[in-house]
Amino acid sequence: MKKSLLALSVVAASFALFGCNKPAEAPKTAAGETKTAAELPKIGVVIYKGDDNFMSFVRNAIEKAGAGKAAVSVLDSQNDQAKQNGQIDALIAKGVKALAVNLVDPAAAASIVSKATAAKIPVIFFNKEPAADVLKGCAQCWYVGTTSSESGVMQAKIIADSLKAHPEWDKNKDGKIQFVLLKGEPGHPDAEARTKYVLEEMSKAGLKPEQLELQTGMWETAKANNLMDAWLAKHGDKIEYVIANNDGMALGAINSLQAKGYFKDPSKFMPVVGVDAIPDALAKIKEGTMVGSVLNDAKNQGAATVELAINAALGKAPTEGTAWKLDESKSVRVPYVNINKDNLQLAEDVYKK
Ligand code: BGC
Ligand code: CA
Secondary structure, eight states: OHHHHHHHHHHHHHHHHHHHHHHHHHHHHHHTHHHHHHHSOEEEEEESOTTOHHHHHHHHHHHHHHTTTOEEEEEEOTTOHHHHHHHHHHHHHTTOSEEEEOOSSGGGHHHHHHHHHHTTOOEEEESSOOOHHHHHTOTTEEEEEOOHHHHHHHHHHHHHHHHHHOGGGSTTOSSSEEEEEEEOSTTOHHHHHHHHHHHHHHHHTTOOEEEEEEEEOTTOHHHHHHHHHHHHHHHGGGOOEEEESSHHHHHHHHHHHHHTTTTSSTTSOOOEEOSBOOHHHHHHHHHTSSOBEEEOOHHHHHHHHHHHHHHHHTTSOTTTTSSOOOOTTSEEEOOOEEEOTTSHHHHHHHTOO
């Protein structure tokens, strides 16, 4: 008797347990996506400046690659490091399991690392490379970007090839190339490396670059447009090449040139080269107002950032189950690709929405 009572109560208890579980399970299935979304790992993403042309494509790629796999919140730091620090505090307080950080100021990496480390949250830096020792000193930190110097080297190759095909672009026939250079944000590893390497490689290729102007357009179309207006007023046709650290600024230079009557007929031409291969630049390459660009692969950089962040959030090795490889500096470096009018399609595919 006693035995069967005990057996009954065990059965009753398991029914009770089951009964308790069941109502909790049922709404989950019925509610479907909402419940599932709440269970996805929370990833906090901060972007240095929301209206940066290139970063808007990286943001899209992050959101696309994260869809259904992570609950991704993206915040715009509006080019203000203090604001970004506050956003990181807020994301940590909200319980994110990993952070993806596009720094405003590359020098701010160390303080972000200490906040994240204190909260035991892994950090994937992306697009603006932090100093190597900061990454090294943080067990749960990685970087996704490119090898910055590569874009300068590749841009020089576009310039060299174009001059081989068009020796007449050395307008004053002095065997040197009088150039103006639109630099990105000073201190940004991409801006510094692109500027250094494009000029070094031009020299190595025997092009004898001669600088007429070199100033920062802060990656922005409007600033570059103004600079080009001033440079054209000062140097006019003495300028033989316009080199821009990114396409946003190359497009600004082209606006300025078009306003001064360039590109109307073949006798009024100015070679302009950029980096990124964003769709607006591809359109210019197609129409012949831009010589070429270097593809900065927003799609794969965004995808790698979110894939590493999800793994880190789940406590896995950052590249587990992905196609990405970390180099000796704990970084995934997505390769650049040279783009001219013969292989535009490649960049069009990368920037497809
Ligand atoms: C891109 C620029 C962009 C910058 C933002 C660079 O890699 O080429 O277009 O403005 O990143 O940090
Ligand atoms: Ca010349």
